[in-house]
Amino acid sequence: MIRKDDxxxxxxxxxxRLESFVAGAWRPGTGEGRAIKHAATxxxxxxxxxxxxxxxxxxxxGRDRGGAGLHKLTFHERALMLKAVGQxxxxxxxxxxxxxxxxxxxxxDSWIDIEGGIGTLLTxxxxxxxxxxxxxxxxxxxxxxLSRDNSFSAQHILTPFRGVAIHINAFNFPIWGMLExxxxxxxxxxxxxxxxxxxxxxxxxxxxRHIHEMDILPEGALQLICGGVGDLLDxxxxxxIVTFTGSAATxxxxxxxxxxxxxxxxxxxxxxxxxxxxxxPDAIAGTPEFDLFVKECAREMTVKAxxxxxxxxxxxxxxxxxxxxxxxxxxxxTKTAVGLPDDEATRMGALxxxxxxxxxxxxxxxLQQDAEIVSGDVEAVHLVSGDAxxxxxxxxxxxxxxxxxxxxxxxxxxxxxxxxxxxxYDDVDEAVALAAKGKGSLVSSVFTDDKAVAExxxxxxxxxxxxxxxxxxxxxxxxxxxxxxxxxLVHGGPGRAGGGEEMGGMRGVKHFMQRTAVQGTPKxxxxxxxxWSEGADQRTDTHPFNKSxxxxxxxxxxxxxxxxxxxxxxxHFAHFTGDTFYAHMDxxxxxxxxxxxxxxxxGYLIVSFAAGLFVQPDPGPVLxxxxxxxxxxxxxxxxxxxxxxxxxxKAINPRENxxxxxxxxxxxxxxxxxEMVAQYDVLTMVAKTWP
Numbered sequence: 001m002i003r004k005d006d007x008x009x010x011x012x013x014x015x016x017r018l019e020s021f022v023a024g025a026w027r028p029g030t031g032e033g034r035a036i037k038h039a040a041t042x043x044x045x046x047x048x049x050x051x052x053x054x055x056x057x058x059x060x061x062g063r064d065r066g067g068a069g070l071h072k073l074t075f076h077e078r079a080l081m082l083k084a085v086g087q088x089x090x091x092x093x094x095x096x097x098x099x100x101x102x103x104x105x106x107x108x109d110s111w112i113d114i115e116g117g118i119g120t121l122l123t124x125x126x127x128x129x130x131x132x133x134x135x136x137x138x139x140x141x142x143x144x145x146l147s148r149d150n151s152f153s154a155q156h157i158l159t160p161f162r163g164v165a166i167h168i169n170a171f172n173f174p175i176w177g178m179l180e181x182x183x184x185x186x187x188x189x190x191x192x193x194x195x196x197x198x199x200x201x202x203x204x205x206x207x208x209r210h211i212h213e214m215d216i217l218p219e220g221a222l223q224l225i226c227g228g229v230g231d232l233l234d235x236x237x238x239x240x241i242v243t244f245t246g247s248a249a250t251x252x253x254x255x256x257x258x259x260x261x262x263x264x265x266x267x268x269x270x271x272x273x274x275x276x277x278x279x280x281p282d283a284i285a286g287t288p289e290f291d292l293f294v295k296e297c298a299r300e301m302t303v304k305a306x307x308x309x310x311x312x313x314x315x316x317x318x319x320x321x322x323x324x325x326x327x328x329x330x331x332x333x334t335k336t337a338v339g340l341p342d343d344e345a346t347r348m349g350a351l352x353x354x355x356x357x358x359x360x361x362x363x364x365x366x367l368q369q370d371a372e373i374v375s376g377d378v379e380a381v382h383l384v385s386g387d388a389x390x391x392x393x394x395x396x397x398x399x400x401x402x403x404x405x406x407x408x409x410x411x412x413x414x415x416x417x418x419x420x421x422x423x424x425y426d427d428v429d430e431a432v433a434l435a436a437k438g439k440g441s442l443v444s445s446v447f448t449d450d451k452a453v454a455e456x457x458x459x460x461x462x463x464x465x466x467x468x469x470x471x472x473x474x475x476x477x478x479x480x481x482x483x484x485x486x487x488x489l490v491h492g493g494p495g496r497a498g499g500g501e502e503m504g505g506m507r508g509v510k511h512f513m514q515r516t517a518v519q520g521t522p523k524x525x526x527x528x529x530x531x532w533s534e535g536a537d538q539r540t541d542t543h544p545f546n547k548s549x550x551x552x553x554x555x556x557x558x559x560x561x562x563x564x565x566x567x568x569x570x571x572h573f574a575h576f577t578g579d580t581f582y583a584h585m586d587x588x589x590x591x592x593x594x595x596x597x598x599x600x601x602x603g604y605l606i607v608s609f610a611a612g613l614f615v616q617p618d619p620g621p622v623l624x625x626x627x628x629x630x631x632x633x634x635x636x637x638x639x640x641x642x643x644x645x646x647x648x649x650k651a652i653n654p655r656e657n658x659x660x661x662x663x664x665x666x667x668x669x670x671x672x673x674x675e676m677v678a679q680y681d682v683l684t685m686v687a688k689t690w691p
Contacts, residue, residue, distance in 0.1 A: 015035070015036075015043075015044045015045050015046050015047060016045075016046050016047075016202070017033070017046070017047050018033075018036075018046050018047065018048045018049075018201055018202055018205050018226040018227075019205070019226060020050055020053055020223075020224055020225045020226045020227065021208060021209075021212060021222075021223055021224040022053055022054070022055075022057070022058040022061065022193075022223050022224070022225065023054065023057050023058055023061040023223075024061065024065070024219060024220070026209075027053060028049070029048075029049030029050045029051045029052055029053060029226075029227050030049065030051045030052035031049050031051050031052075032047060032049070033047040033048050033049030033051075033227065034047065034048050034049065034198060034227075035047055036048055036198065036199060036200075036201070036202065037353060037354070038102045038391075039102060039103055039104030039341075039349070039350040039351065039352050039353060039391065039392050040101070040102075040104050040340050040341055040349060040350040040386055040391040040392070040393070041340075041386070041387075041390055041391055042354070042387075042390035042391060045102050045202060046201075046202045048198050048201055048202075048226050048227050049226075049227045050225050050226060050227025050228050050229075050230060051227070051228075051230075053225070053227075053230065055225075055229070055230050055231055055232040055234075055235065056231070056234075056235045058193060058223055058225070058232070059163075059164055059193070059232070059235045059236070059240070061220050061223070062163075062164035062191040062192070062193055062220050062221075062223055063162065063163055063164055063191070063239075064220070065191075065218075065219045065220030066164070066191025066192075066218060066219065066220030066221040066222075066223075067160075067162060067163075067164075067189075067190070067191055067220070068218075068220075069218025069219060069220060069221060070160070070186065070189045070190065070191060070218055070221055071136070071160065071189055073136075073189070073218075074133075074134050074135050074136055074656075075128055075129075075132040075133060075134065075135065075136070075138070075187060076128070076129050076132070076134040076655075076656045077134075077656060078128070078186055078187050078189065079124070079125040079126075079128035079129045079132075079187055080125070080129070080656055080657070081186075081216055081217065082121055082122075082124065082125040082128075082183060082186060082187065083122060083125040083126070084214070084216050085121065085211055085214060085216050085217070086118050086119075086121040086122040086125060087122075088210070088214050088216075089118045089121070089207065089210060089211070090115070090118050090122075092210050093114055093115060093118070095206065095210070096110075096114045096175060096203065096206065096207060097110055097114060099202065099203050099206050100113065100114060100203055100341075101341045101342045102200075102202070102203075103171075103174070103199075103200045103203060103341075103352060104305060104341055104349045104350030104351055104352055104391075104392060105304055105305075105341055105349050106341045106342075106346055106347070106348070106349045107341075107342075109303055109304045109305075109341075109349065112173070112176065112303070112304070112484075113173045113174065113175045113176045114175050114176075116176050116484075117173070117175040117176030117177075117178070117179040117180065118175075118179065119487075120176065120179055120180045120183060120487045120503070121179045121180075121182075121183045123487035123488070124183035124184060124187060124487055124505075124508075125183070125187075127487070127488065127505055127506060128187045128506065128509070129656075131505070131506050132187075132506060132509070133530075133651070133653050134653050134654055134655065134656060134661070135530055135653075136159075136189070137157050137158070137159060137528070137529055137530065138157065138158040138159075138509075138510075138513065139155060139156070139157055139529045139530075139531050140156040140157065140158055140515065141155075141156050143155050143522070143525070143533040143534070145534070146519065149535075150522060150534050150535030151521060151522075151535060152519070152520070152521065153519070153520070153521070153522050153525055153533060153534075153535065154517055154518065154519040154520075154525075155517075155518050155525050155528075155529055155531075155533070156515055156516070156517050156518075157515075157516055157518055157528070157529060158510055158513035158514065158515050158516070159513060159514055159516065160188050160189035160190050160512060160513050160514075161190055161239045161240070161241060161266075161512060161513065161514055162239045163190070163236070163237055163238075163239030163240035163241065164190065164191050164192065164193055164240050164241075165181075165182075165185045165190050165191070165192050165193070165240070165241040165242075165243065165512055166192075166193045166195065166229075166232065166233070166236070166240065166241070166242045166243070167181045167182065167185070167192060167193070167194045167195065167243050168195045168229065168242070168243065168244045168245070168246070168254070169181070169194065169195065169196050169197060169204075169245050169246075170197055170245040170246045170309070171196075171197035171198075171199040171200045171307075171352050172200075172304060172307045172308060172309070172352065173308075174196050174197070174200040174201065174203040174204040175203060175204065175207055177196070177245060178194050178196065178204055178207070178208075180485070180487070180491070180502065180503055181194075181243055181502065182194065182222065183487075183508075184502075184503070184506075184508035184509045184511065184512065185241075185512050186217075186221060186222075187509050188509045188510075188511075188512035188513050189512075189513075190241065190512045190513075191220055191221045191222070191223075192221065192222050192223070193223045193224075193225060193232075194208070194222070194223070194224050194225070195224075195225045195229055195232075196224075196226070197246070198226070198227060198228075199352050199353055200352060201226045201227075204224070204226075205224060205226055208222065208224045233254070233257045233259055233260065234259050235259070236259050236260060236263060236265045237263050237265065238263040238264055238265060240263075240265055240266075241265070241266045241267075241268075241511070241512055242254065242260060242265060242266070242267045242268075243267075243268045243269070243270075243500070243502075244267070244268070244269045244270070244271075244498075245269075245270045245271075245309070246271065247271060247272060248269075248271035248272045248496060248498070251269040251271045251498060254267070254269075255267055255269065266511070268492075268498070268499075268500035268501070268502070268511065269498035269499065269500050270309065270442070270491070270492055270493075270497065270498045270500055270502060271496065271497055271498040272414045272496055272497070273309055273310070273313075273414070273438075273440075273441045273442040273443075273493060273496065273497045274313045274314055274410075274411060274412075274414055274438035274439075274441055274496070275310060275311065275312055275313055275314070275438075275441045275442055275443050275444055275482075275483075276312070276313070276314040276315070276316055276434070276435045276438065276441065276444040276445075277293065277296060277297055277300070277312045277314075277315055277316065277444065277445045277447070277482060278316045278317075278431050278435065278444065278445065278446050278447070278457060278461075279293045279315075279316065279317045279318065279321060279325065279447050279448075280318075280446060280447055280448025280449075280450055280453040280454075280457070281318050281427075281428065281448075281450075281453060282448055282449060282450040282453060283321075283447050283448055283449070284320070284321060284324075285321060285324040285328075287449070287473075288449075288472070288473035288476065289447045289448060289449055289471065289472055289473060290321070290324075290325075290328075290447075292447055292471050292472070292473070292476055293325070293447040293471070294325065294328045294329050294332060295332070296312070296445065296447070296471065296481060296482050297312050297315055297329055297420065298329060298332040298333055298336075298396075299481070299483075300312040300420075300481075300482050300483045301333065301396050301398075301418050301419070301420050302333070302336050302347065302348045302396055302418050303483065305348055305349055305350060305351045305394070305417060305418050306396075306415075306416070306417045306418035306419060306420075307351060307352060307356070307416055307417060308483055309442060310442050310443050310482065310483040310484070310485060311420075311483060312420055312445070312482060312483070313414060313415070313419070313420055313421070314410060314411070314420065314421055314423055314434070314435075314438065315329075315420050315421065315422045315423065316404075316423050316424075316425055316431050316434055316435065317422060317423070317424060317425070318424070318425060318426075319424040319425065319426060322400075322422065322424045325422060326374050326375070326398070326400060326422055329375070329398060329422075330374060330375035330398055333375050333376065333395075333396040333398060334375060334376075336348050336395070336396055337384045338381070338382065338383055338384065338393055338394075338395055339383045339384040339385035339386050339393070340385040340386040340391070343384065343385040343386075345384045345385065346384060346385065348396070348418065350386070350391045350392040350393050351392040351393070351394060351417055352392065353392050354392045356392055356416070356417070357392040357393070357394050357417070359416070360394060360415045360416060360417035360419065361378055361379075361394070363413050363414070363415035363416075363417075363419070364378050364397055364399075364415055364419060365378075366409055366413050367399055367409050367410060367413055367415065367419075367421060368399070369409050370401050370403075370407035370408065370409045370410055371399040371400055371401040371402075371407070371409070371410060371421050372399060372400055372402075373397060373398070373399050374398050374399065374400045374422070375396070375397070375398035376395050376396050376397035376398060377395060377397075378397060380395075381393045381394060381395055382395055394417055394418060395418070396418040396419070397415075397417075397418065397419045398419075398420060398421075398422065399419070399420070399421040399422065400421065400422045400423075401421050401422070401423050402424070404423035404424070404425070404434055404437075405430065405433070405434065410423065411434075411437040411438055411439070428453060428456045428457060428460070429456075429460070431457065431460075432456075432457065432460030432461060435460075435461055435464060435465075436460075436461075436464050438464070438496065439464075439495045439496040440464055440465075440493050440494040440495020440496040440497045440499075441464060441465050441466075441493050441496070441497050442465070442466050442467065442485075442491065442492065442493040442497050443465060443466065443467040443468070443469065443482060443483070443493070444461050444464075444465050444468055444469075445468070445469040445470075445471055445482040446458060446461070446468065446469070446470050446471070447470075447471045447472065448470070448472060449472045449473060449474075454470055458470065463494070464493075464494060464495070465493055465494075466490050466491065466492045466493035466494070466497065466501065467485075467489060467490065467491070467493075469481070469482050485502075485503065486503070487503050487505065488503075488504070488505040489503065489504060489505075490502070490503060490504035490507065491503045491504070521535070522534060522535035522536035523535070523536045523537050526554060526555065530554060530651060530652075531554070531650060531651045532554045532555050532648055532649065532650045532651070532666065536554075536555055537555045538555045538556070538557040538648065539553060539555055539556045539557065540556075540557050540558070540559070541556075543558055543616050544556040544557070544558055544647070544649055544665075545558075545614075545615070545616035545620060545621070545622045546616060546620055546621070547621060547686075548621040548686065548687050548688060548689050548690040549621075549652060549654055549660075549661050549663075549686055549687065549688045549689070550688060550689050552649055552652060552663065552686065553649065553652075554649050554650065554651065554652060555648065555649060556648070556649040557646065557647065557648040557649070558614055558645075558646070558647045558648075559644065559645070559646045559647075560613040560614050560644055560645045560646075560647070561613065561644070562642040562643065562644050562672070563609050563612070563613055563642065563643050563644075564640065564641070564642045564643075565601050565605075565609070565637055565638075565639060565640070565641050565642075565643065566639060566640075567599075567639045569601070569605065569609075570584055570599070570601050570602065570605065570639070571585070573601075573602055573605045573608075574602070577602075577604075579602055579604075581602075583596055583599065583600055584599060584600060584601070584602055585599065586599070587599050595636065596636050597636070597638070598638055598639075599638070599639065600636040600637060600638060601636075601637040601638070601639075601641075603633040603678070606633070606637055606643065606669060606677060606678050607628070607631070607669075607678065607680070609643060610643070610645045610667065610669050610678065613643070613644070613645045614645045614647045614667070620690060621686050621687040621689075621690035622684050622685075622686050622687075623660055623684075623685045623686060623687055624684065624685045625682065625683070625684050626683055626684070626685060627683040628680050628681065628682060628683065629664075629680065629681040629683065630679075630680055630681050631678070631679075631680035632678065632679055632680065633677065633678050634675075634676045634677055634678060634679060635671075635675055635676065635677045636677075637671065637677050641671045641672060641677075642671060642672040643669055643670070643671060643677065644669070644670050644671075645667060645668070645669050646666075646667075646668045646670070647665050647666070647667050647682070648665065648666040649663060649664075649665060649666075650664045650665055650666040650681065651663070651664040652664075654688060659687060659688050659689075660685050660686060660687050660688060661685070661686060661688060662683060662684070662685060662686075663683070663684050663685075663686045664681050664682070664683055665681065665682040665683075665684065666679075666681060667679065667680050667681065667682050
C-alpha cells in the first residue's frame with residue numbers, strides 16, 4: 001500500500017495517492033479520487049484519479065520520445081533491455097508479494113501474477129534473441145520472384161507501427177496482465193501506455209515505479225495511467241494499437257469508439273470466457289484421469305478465488321460418472337480453507353472487492369434458473385480468519401445443471417468467482433456441442449487416456465477455443481494445467497472470448513507491426529531487408545570463409561571447382577554409412593522407379609561433397625557449422641555428373657554481448673548442365689574480428 005518512508009498511524013499505514021507516469025513525470029490526478037479498499041479487510045489502501053491529465057500529450061510523448069528511442073534499437077537490443085528489467089524485478093519480488101495481499105490473493109496465487117509475469121517477460125526476451133534477427137526489420141517468408149531474369153522481386157517485411165500501444169488491463173492480474181502485453185510490444189519497437197484496472201492499480205503502479213527507477217527503458221517507452229482513460233481514445237490514429245482485457249460488454253463499447261472505427265485502429269480483446277473441462281468416457285472413477293480431473297477442477301475454481309479468465313466454469317462429465325464427480329469434487333471444495341491471504345492456513349483468499357462478491361452472488365442466483373447448488377452456501381461464509389462483513393470472502397459453490405442442452409444460463413452467465421456448474425453428457429458429440437454453446441472460449445481441457453476420444457474431442461473443440469489441454473496420467477507431473485497461459489502459446493479465443501490472440505511467442509510481436517509487401521530489384525530489396533536474394537549484387541574478391549564479420553558483406557560469393565561423381569564414390573558412401581537403399585545400389589530397380597533413369601547418388605553424399613568443395617580448411621574466422629535449413633534435392637545425380645557449388649553470404653546476424661555472430665549462406669549445387677540438384681542454407685558461427 002505504501003513504502004517504508006510513508007507516514008504510519010498506529011499499526012495501520014496511511015493510504016497512498018496513486019500517480020500516473022505520463023510525459024516523462026509522475027503526476028497525480030486532481031481531486032480526492034476514488035478510494036480503493038483492501039480486498040480482505042476493507043481498509044482503504046489508496047486513492048486513485050486521472051482527472052486533469054493531458055491524455056493527448058501522453059500519446060504524443062509516447063510517439064515522439066518513446067518511438068524514437070525504440071526504433072533506434074535492434075530486436076536483440078530491445079530483448080536484452082527487457083531481460084535486464086526482468087532480472088531486476090525478480091530481485092524486488094518481495095515488495096510485490098507484500099503489496100499483493102491487498103488484492104485478496106494468497107502468496108501462492110500471487111506467484112502466478114508476480115513471478116509468472118516476470119517469467120513471461122524473460123521468456124519473450126530469450127525467444128526474441130533466439131528467433132528474431134539482430135536488426136530492425138523482420139523479413140517474413142521467402143523472396144517472391146516476379147520476373148524470369150531476376151530483375152524484379154518482392155519480399156514481405158514487418159516494421160513497427162509509428163504510434164503507441166494502449167493496453168487496458170483487468171483487475172485480476174495487475175502484474176502479469178501488464179508484462180505479457182508490454183513484452184511483445186516493446187520487442188516490436190512500439191511504446192506502451194498501460195491503463196490497469198483501478199481496483200488493483202496500486203500493484204501495477206508499484207512495479208512501474210521500480211521499472212522507471214532502473215533507468216533502462218528509453219524515455220517514453222512505458223507510461224502509466226492510474227484512473228479513467230478520459231479522452232485518451234479520442235486521439236488514436238491508424239498507427240496506434242489498443243488492447244483490452246475485461247468484460248465483453250466493455251470491450252464492445254471500446255471497439256465501437258468513433259476514433260477506432262474512423263482510423264481502423266488495430267484493436268484486440270480478451271473478454272468473458274465460459275471455459276470447460278471435459279471428462280472422457282474412458283475416465284471412470286478410480287482411473288488416474290478421473291482423479292486428475294477432479295483435482296484440476298477444484299484448483300481452477302479456487303486459485304485467485306476463481307477470478308481468472310481461464311478458470312473452469314463448466315464441468316462436463318459422462319452421465320454415468322456425474323454423481324461420482326459431484327461427490328469427489330464437493331468433498332475437495334468443502335475442505336478449502338478460506339481466509340486472510342497472508343494467513344498460512346488459508347488456501348483461498350478473497351475476491352477483489354465486496355462489489356465483486358455481490359456480483360458473483362447475483363450471477364449464481366441467475367444460474368439457479370437452470371441449475372441447483374450441490375455444494376457450498378451462497379450467503380453464509382465460513383472462514384479460518386478474517387471478517388466476512390469487511391472482506392470479500394466467498395466459499396466455493398458447485399452447481400448441477402440436469403439438462404444442459406436445453407438450458408441457457410450456464411452457457412451465458414459467467415460468475416467471475418469460485419463457481420462452476422456440472423453438466424452431464426451422453427456421448428462425445430454432445431460434449432463438443434455443449435462446449436460450443438459457450439460461443440467461444442479461451443481454453444478447454446480434455447481428460448482422457450483414449451486416443452480416439454482425444455482426437456474427437458480436440459478436433460471438435462478447436463474451432464471454438466484458443467487453447468485445448470489434454471490431461472492424462474503420463475503428463476500429470478509435467479503438465480502446466482488447464483488455467484496457465486504460457487508465453488510461447490497463443491492466449492485468446494474466438495467469439496465471446498474476444499477474437500484476439502496474445503502472446504504465442506514471436507507471433508505476439510507481429511501484432512504490433514505492419515506487414516508490407518516490398519517490390520523492386522533484388523539489389524534494392526537487399527538494401528532494405530539486409531538479406532541477399534538471387535539477382536542482387538555479389539562480391540567475389542577472396543574466399544568468404546577468410547573474412548570476419550568486420551569484413552564480410554551480404555552478397556560475398558564463392559563459386560567452386562567441379563567434382564565428378566563416380567560409381568565408386570556412391571558404393572563407398574553406401575557401405576560406409578549403411579545407406580544401401582536400392583536406388584543407389586541396383587540399376588534395374590532404380591530404372592523401375594518413376595523418378596530415376598538409373599542408379600543415383602545419395603542426397604547426403606551430394607551435401608558432403610559440396611562441403612568439401614566450399615570449405616576453407618585452415619583456421620580462420622569461421623568458428624563452427626551449426627546447421628542446415630531448407631534442404632531440398634532438386635534433381636537426381638548420376639554417375640559421371642559433375643557438381644559445382646555456389647556459396648553466397650545471405651544474411652549476417654551479429655550476437656549482442658558476444659564476439660561472434662550467425663552467418664546464413666545460400667548454397668546451390670548444380671550439375672554440368674547448370675541444372676540445380678540441391679539447394680539449402682548453411683548456418684555458421686563467425687568471429688566478429690580475426691585474429
